[in-house]
Structures are given as C-alpha cells and as structure tokens.
Amino acid sequence: MTDENLDWISVGRTDDLPRGRVKTVTARTTSICLVHFDGQWSAMNNHCPHQRGPLGEGSIEKGVDGKCWIRCPWHGWDFDPLTGKPPGGHEDSGQQMYPVDIRDGEIFIGIAPEPPHETTVTDVMVDTLSNWGIQSVFGMVGHSNLGLADAIRRAVVDGRMRFFGIRHEGAAAFAASAYGKLTGTPAACLTIAGPGATNLLTGLWDAKVDRAPVIALTGQVQTQVMGPGAFQDIDLLSAFAAVTRFSQPVLGSSNHAELASLACKTAIVEQDVAHLIFPDDVQTILSDQKAGAPDGRMSSAPVIPAASEIDKAAGMILGARRPIIVAGHGAIHMRDQIAALAERLDAPVLTTFKAKGLIPDSHPNAAGVLGRSGTPVASWFMNEADLIIALGTSFSNHTGIERGKTIIHVDHERMQLGKFHPVALPVWGDIAAFCDALAARDCKSPDAGNQIPELAERREIWKREKNTRLAENTGHGIHSLAIFEALGRLVPDDTIFAVDVGNNTYSFGRYLETKGSQRVLMSGYLGSIGFGFPAAMGAWAATQDKEDLKGRKIVAISGDGGFGQYPMEFTTAVKYGMDITHILLHNGELGKISKEQRSGEWPVWETDLQNPGFAAFARLCGGHGVKVTDAADIDTAIHEALEHPGPALVEFMTDAELV
Incomplete structure (x- = not known):
C-alpha cells in the first residue's frame, strides 16, 4: 500500500523519546513499538511472536555479537531496532514494520485504513442482551474479556448501554443486585477469569437470596488450556453452580443468541442470577447469527386469586376485631392498593425492614417497621392483633411476625406461602388484585373498633420516647x-x-x-x-x-x-x-x-x-x-x-x- 493511501496517526513528539530507547504507542487501536536508535526512527508491531510480549516495554541492548537488539522484556527474544528482524532471520521473517514521518517535531505513523468491523460471537450476544433491555454493565476490563469488552464498548458508543468501571468486582455484583432489587430488571456485571470471577460471588449470593435478577458475564482462559490448571484457570461452571439459576459456557459451536436470550429470560422470569462464561478465544470468532430478542418469549400473566380464597379471607376478616396488615418487599409496588385496604378496615400497616417506606410514616395507618430494626408501635399492634394479613413477606426471623396468630398469607410466588410454618389461609395470587377484591367488600366486623386513633396515640408515645433519647x-x-x-x-x-x-x-x-x-x-x-x-x-x-x-x-x-x-x-x-x-x-x-x-x-x-x-x-x-x-x-x-x-x-x- 502506498504512503498516500495510509492513515497517518500522531503518536507523540520527538522530545518524548530519547536516543537509544523504545516505547509503546497506540495508533488508532494498533499497538506499536516506537524506536529511536542511531539517529533514526522506526515503528514495528509491538507484540513479540513468542507470547505477545510488549516490545515497547523492553530495551535496546548489545548482544554477544556486538550488535544492538531490542530485547523482549518477557523472554528475551531479540529484534533489529530498525528492521524488526531477529538474529539470523530470513528476509520474510521478523516484525511487521510501519512507516514513520516526522513533521515539525511531531511523530506520525502510517497504518492501513481501518477495515469494516465484522460481527463476532460477543457482538451477537451483547446485541441480544441489549434487545432484552440490559442497559447498565458494572465491571472491570481485563486480559481474558477484551473481546467481550469491545462488544460492550460498541453498544456504549451506540448509546444502547452504559458501562461503569469499578475498582473491585464485588462492588459490581452488589451494584447489579441493587439495580435488580429496585427495578425488577437485570443489570450485568463483567469480570475476567479466575479471581475476577470469584470476586462476584458474595454480591451474586445477595441477589439470589433476595430474588434480584442479575446477569454475570465472566471471561475465561482459552479453551485449549482449560482444565490442566493454566494461569487463572478455575472451573467457573462449578464455582457458580450454587449461586446461579442458569450458567453456561459460550463455545464456538453454541447458538450464541439463544444462550444470551435464555440467560436474560431466566434472570427476569425467575428473578435470579444468570451466568455466561466466555473463553478468551471464542469472544472474537466471527459470526453470522442474528441477535435474539424477547418478542414472542415473554408473557404478562398476573395470577388472580381464586374467588373461593377471597371469600375465605373476607370471612376471616369479618370475624376479626383487631386485624393488622404486614407488608413485605414482595408487595413494594402495591402501596396504593394496600393503603386503600387498610383505610377500609381501619387497620394499622406494619412493614418489614425491606419494605420500609412502602406506606410512608406520615400516613395515618402507618405503624412503622416490625422486628429487630423496628418501632415499639409496630410491636404493640403485633402483640394485640387477632388477625394478620401478611402481604408479600417471607417471614424472616428478623421481622418477628407472631406465628401463633391467625394469618392470611398472600404472595404471587407459591413457594413463599407457608414456607417456614403453616398459616391459616395461604392465598396464591397478585397482591394488588387481592387488596382490590377485599377493599370492594364490606368485610370489616361491626365489633371491630377503629384502631387508627389508638395508632396515633401509640405514635405520640413513641415520639415522646425519642425526644427523651435525644437528650x-x-x-x-x-x-x-x-x-x-x-x-x-x-x-x-x-x-x-x-x-x-x-x-x-x-x-x-x-x-x-x-x-x-x-x-x-x-x-x-x-x-x-x-x-x-x-x-x-x-x-x-x-x-x-x-x-x-x-x-x-x-x-x-x-x-x-x-x-x-x-x-x-x-x-x-x-x-x-x-x-x-x-x-x-x-x-x-x-x-x-x-x-x-x-x-x-x-x-x-x-x-x-x-x-x-x-x-x-x-x-x-x-x-x-x-x-x-x-x-x-x-x-x-x-x-x-x-x-x-x-x-x-x-x-x-x-x-x-x-x-
């Protein structure tokens, strides 16, 4: 290619590199070893052909033959500073060389125009993640995820994703977990193989046990060195088995769009952790697959509680004199329906710590948090209640819901109902639909008093107690x-x-x-x-x-x-x-x-x-x-x-x- 057809990229000034020295520079994305030797300038491919050692981090040393050579800092391979040829090399061997042009003290290197990008395995998978709504990625770019990181970079440049480079992978997992808890949709966390991947585990366990969707993307060593115990080679499939609902390695022969789609669907539907393992060499394999999308793969199907269960619940409430509502994190998006039901029944609303703020403390029916982190107001009404309407709560031992009380437990997840002990009435279904159905009925007992004035009195007692503590x-x-x-x-x-x-x-x-x-x-x-x-x-x-x-x-x-x-x-x-x-x-x-x-x-x-x-x-x-x-x-x-x-x-x- 003639010089006029090259792109000339500035890589610095002549004052930046003394005679007899080499340094690594980057022309666009090409890593180059820049040389200033014997009053001349040269530029060669920065990667030693042995194990891609960075020649620009080496030095020019005199060999036993009296000639000066660039010595690779990793394993000592030598190259001519001006021609890039090894000792005794043939005419067609040695490093690729690039033309250098000095213009008013500024150094330009000529490189071929950038070819059009060809779609890779990771392009297909990142595009699939984006189509499924993955917008934020927390993580650290490193040597075993560079191909995947570049695909994410392209999505960031296109405005389809955001990337946040963290300082510790554990923080990336916690950030993704919190994102999932807040939105009900997953963010992703990116790491390298080995220790980068294992650093995710604590945050991923946090997501799993709190039912938060997360996508974990981990680099892995090259497929040809997996197993024998190469540098940073650990069995990630086994390491992540207990903490994930879905965990799969990405192979060259995989259906890449399908793997990414299944990871997203699992995380969203199961509200759990999904994990994809990317061997280094697979990440840049060219692909002609089309990206996947959620179209035709997701449904909106809220479970309406059975009419017979609503009837039973209404009858139990009608027979109660002091009903209370305990709202958990599973009911966090139903605040309006819960408040309406509480107002209809003149019932206090207690929340678990995870659901703090579901009904604001300024609301007349709010009794505050129940349990170890709670208020004496909530404890009082728990002790005095004769019926507990538990909505979206998992009955953590930290919360302190009294098991001996008569309990109606409502949750959209069947496994949560009566999970730790039997309840009087487990109701499977959408919490908002349950509240709406009961709020439309006249199911408050004529013998039940209005607990709200009493609640205001207990809150005033607690206020005076806090003022005493402040002193x-x-x-x-x-x-x-x-x-x-x-x-x-x-x-x-x-x-x-x-x-x-x-x-x-x-x-x-x-x-x-x-x-x-x-x-x-x-x-x-x-x-x-x-x-x-x-x-x-x-x-x-x-x-x-x-x-x-x-x-x-x-x-x-x-x-x-x-x-x-x-x-x-x-x-x-x-x-x-x-x-x-x-x-x-x-x-x-x-x-x-x-x-x-x-x-x-x-x-x-x-x-x-x-x-x-x-x-x-x-x-x-x-x-x-x-x-x-x-x-x-x-x-x-x-x-x-x-x-x-x-x-x-x-x-x-x-x-x-x-x-």
Missing part, C-alpha cells in the same frame, strides 16, 4: 437518632436509600421517618457488610436508565465498617458523576458486634477499627466531604451534601452506644 449524651459522639431525624426531614419525598448493615442500619429502620414514595434497598437475607455504597451506585445507574426513576435522589447509609469494605468505589462515583449522598456514621468500631459480644457475655475483642478521616478521603477522591462532630451542625451538613451535584460524603462522629 442522652455521654460525650462520646452524636446520637444516631439526631442524624436520622434530620435526614428524614431534609431528603426529597422520592429518595432511594441504600443501607448497609450494623448499628447504623438498625437506627435507620427505627428512627428515620419515611414520606412520599421513598424506597429502601438492603442486603436482606444475606446481610452482607459493604453493600451500602455499591448498592447506591447501582440505584443511581437505574435512575439514568428508567424513566420512572429519573431525577430521584440516592442516599447511601453505612457505618465506618461497611464503608471500609469498598471505599475506593467513591472514586468510581466521582469518575461517572454519580449524584450520591453518603451518610457515614463513624464510631471507630464494629458496634453491632461489640454489642453482641457484651450480650453474650463475651469480652469485647477485635471490633475496634483504625480509620482515616473519611471526609478528607472523599475530598481527595474529588468529591464533597464534610466531618460533623456537633449535633448543631447536622442540618447544614446534610443540606449542603444533598445540594452538591455529585458524590458527597458526610462523616458523622457518633457514639456506638447511642443507637
């Missing part, structure tokens, strides 16, 4: 109640909270008053420390993808122990301009564990933490950070953080005993 001061830090009282007042009515675990979470569940249409994301059944901030990243991504979530504020809650798990993800949030306000309760210890040691009559041991200044850390990362030591400054600090257009961290120095 507590041991001189060791701010009371968590003061923080969450202010936060509840100051955040928008549609805030999405991502909470971690520990004392900070118990205080959040107990003290923060929800309003409007707020949502809470948590690591429910897994209860994993470190969930909070990565979950906030997943929630923020969802607000960019989903029209019904756009503009909603994301607030992360954690203690110093939880944030310390993935602190560098704050730089991820800065990189992508994520508008996340992080409320960090810093007490210098794993406070919940200290409390458990004391209550179990163990000595308190190894729960103290050596921490940096987290507010200063946030500023060093490029975000907003402020440290608060005085309760008088709480409102101002939270307000400023909420107003900051990007990642903001408020570090509250708190008392581990005042929770």
Whole structure:
C-alpha cells in the first residue's frame, strides 16, 4: 500500500523519546513499538511472536555479537531496532514494520485504513442482551474479556448501554443486585477469569437470596488450556453452580443468541442470577447469527386469586376485631392498593425492614417497621392483633411476625406461602388484585373498633420516647437518632436509600421517618457488610436508565465498617458523576458486634477499627466531604451534601452506644 493511501496517526513528539530507547504507542487501536536508535526512527508491531510480549516495554541492548537488539522484556527474544528482524532471520521473517514521518517535531505513523468491523460471537450476544433491555454493565476490563469488552464498548458508543468501571468486582455484583432489587430488571456485571470471577460471588449470593435478577458475564482462559490448571484457570461452571439459576459456557459451536436470550429470560422470569462464561478465544470468532430478542418469549400473566380464597379471607376478616396488615418487599409496588385496604378496615400497616417506606410514616395507618430494626408501635399492634394479613413477606426471623396468630398469607410466588410454618389461609395470587377484591367488600366486623386513633396515640408515645433519647449524651459522639431525624426531614419525598448493615442500619429502620414514595434497598437475607455504597451506585445507574426513576435522589447509609469494605468505589462515583449522598456514621468500631459480644457475655475483642478521616478521603477522591462532630451542625451538613451535584460524603462522629 502506498504512503498516500495510509492513515497517518500522531503518536507523540520527538522530545518524548530519547536516543537509544523504545516505547509503546497506540495508533488508532494498533499497538506499536516506537524506536529511536542511531539517529533514526522506526515503528514495528509491538507484540513479540513468542507470547505477545510488549516490545515497547523492553530495551535496546548489545548482544554477544556486538550488535544492538531490542530485547523482549518477557523472554528475551531479540529484534533489529530498525528492521524488526531477529538474529539470523530470513528476509520474510521478523516484525511487521510501519512507516514513520516526522513533521515539525511531531511523530506520525502510517497504518492501513481501518477495515469494516465484522460481527463476532460477543457482538451477537451483547446485541441480544441489549434487545432484552440490559442497559447498565458494572465491571472491570481485563486480559481474558477484551473481546467481550469491545462488544460492550460498541453498544456504549451506540448509546444502547452504559458501562461503569469499578475498582473491585464485588462492588459490581452488589451494584447489579441493587439495580435488580429496585427495578425488577437485570443489570450485568463483567469480570475476567479466575479471581475476577470469584470476586462476584458474595454480591451474586445477595441477589439470589433476595430474588434480584442479575446477569454475570465472566471471561475465561482459552479453551485449549482449560482444565490442566493454566494461569487463572478455575472451573467457573462449578464455582457458580450454587449461586446461579442458569450458567453456561459460550463455545464456538453454541447458538450464541439463544444462550444470551435464555440467560436474560431466566434472570427476569425467575428473578435470579444468570451466568455466561466466555473463553478468551471464542469472544472474537466471527459470526453470522442474528441477535435474539424477547418478542414472542415473554408473557404478562398476573395470577388472580381464586374467588373461593377471597371469600375465605373476607370471612376471616369479618370475624376479626383487631386485624393488622404486614407488608413485605414482595408487595413494594402495591402501596396504593394496600393503603386503600387498610383505610377500609381501619387497620394499622406494619412493614418489614425491606419494605420500609412502602406506606410512608406520615400516613395515618402507618405503624412503622416490625422486628429487630423496628418501632415499639409496630410491636404493640403485633402483640394485640387477632388477625394478620401478611402481604408479600417471607417471614424472616428478623421481622418477628407472631406465628401463633391467625394469618392470611398472600404472595404471587407459591413457594413463599407457608414456607417456614403453616398459616391459616395461604392465598396464591397478585397482591394488588387481592387488596382490590377485599377493599370492594364490606368485610370489616361491626365489633371491630377503629384502631387508627389508638395508632396515633401509640405514635405520640413513641415520639415522646425519642425526644427523651435525644437528650442522652455521654460525650462520646452524636446520637444516631439526631442524624436520622434530620435526614428524614431534609431528603426529597422520592429518595432511594441504600443501607448497609450494623448499628447504623438498625437506627435507620427505627428512627428515620419515611414520606412520599421513598424506597429502601438492603442486603436482606444475606446481610452482607459493604453493600451500602455499591448498592447506591447501582440505584443511581437505574435512575439514568428508567424513566420512572429519573431525577430521584440516592442516599447511601453505612457505618465506618461497611464503608471500609469498598471505599475506593467513591472514586468510581466521582469518575461517572454519580449524584450520591453518603451518610457515614463513624464510631471507630464494629458496634453491632461489640454489642453482641457484651450480650453474650463475651469480652469485647477485635471490633475496634483504625480509620482515616473519611471526609478528607472523599475530598481527595474529588468529591464533597464534610466531618460533623456537633449535633448543631447536622442540618447544614446534610443540606449542603444533598445540594452538591455529585458524590458527597458526610462523616458523622457518633457514639456506638447511642443507637
């Protein structure tokens, strides 16, 4: 090809490379070893033919023959600095060379025009994922997923996907899990083979046990070295077997569009984890397959509760004097129907922690969270109830639903009904349809009083109790109640909270008053420390993808122990301009564990933490950070953080005993 037909790409200036040196440069996407030797310039293919070692990271050394050679830094293969030929090489051997042109001190390398892109296996599969609605991918680009990463890059360039490069793959899985919990649709997480893949497992277990859809995309070593134990070669199919509902390797002979479609359908329909394994060499195989899509493969079929079950439920409610409603996360999208039924029955509504905010605390029928993270108001009505209408709850032992009570349990998943113990009436069906059917009937007992005035009285007692607690001061830090009282007042009515675990979470569940249409994301059944901030990243991504979530504020809650798990993800949030306000309760210890040691009559041991200044850390990362030591400054600090257009961290120095 003549020089005039080449694309001339600038790769730097002559001052950048001293005589007798080599360096790696990139012309468009071509990796080149640039050489300045003996007053001349040359450019050759950067990959040593042995194992693709980077010649540009090598050096020019004098051989035993007295001649100077470029020496590959990996295994010592030699090449002529100006011709690219090896010692004793034939005329047709050696490195591919590229013409070099120096123009006013600027170095240009001539390369052939970029050929049209040819569709690969991973192009087909990424296009299929996109057609199924996968919009956000969290992960890390690495040596065993480069072909897949390039297919994702093309989707990003086309505006069909977003990619968020994280600092630890565990955070990618937590972010994808939170995305699934919030939207009911999957995000994807991308890793390399070996340790990158195994780092996903904790976050994927979080998704699995909380029934959140996630797509895991893991690189793998080349097929010809799988099995004997090559570098980063582990049996990913076995490693992921327990945590996935669908897990398949992608082979050259696979039906690639079908594999991607089945992964998406499994994640969405089963609300579970689907996993695809991509051997390195398969990723760039050319393909003439067409991308898959959900058309003709999905149905909308809400299960309407049987009329006989509605009749039974109505009869049981008619016979109850003190019915209550307990709403779980499975009922999170039925807030209007649940509120209407509660108002019809003059019944208090208690929520599980995962469903906190389903009915706002400002609603007359709201009794707050039930259980270990709950309020005495909810406990009171649980104790006094003679009928529990449990909607979309899994009866976690942390929630504390009294098993000895008469229970109507409604869920759209049959396996959840009476899962841990028998109930008086299990009802399989859509929760909204159940509530609508009962709200249309006159099924309130004439002997049942109106519990709402009593509820208002119990809430007032709890308010006075909180005011008493606010006065507590041991001189060791701010009371968590003061923080969450202010936060509840100051955040928008549609805030999405991502909470971690520990004392900070118990205080959040107990003290923060929800309003409007707020949502809470948590690591429910897994209860994993470190969930909070990565979950906030997943929630923020969802607000960019989903029209019904756009503009909603994301607030992360954690203690110093939880944030310390993935602190560098704050730089991820800065990189992508994520508008996340992080409320960090810093007490210098794993406070919940200290409390458990004391209550179990163990000595308190190894729960103290050596921490940096987290507010200063946030500023060093490029975000907003402020440290608060005085309760008088709480409102101002939270307000400023909420107003900051990007990642903001408020570090509250708190008392581990005042929770």
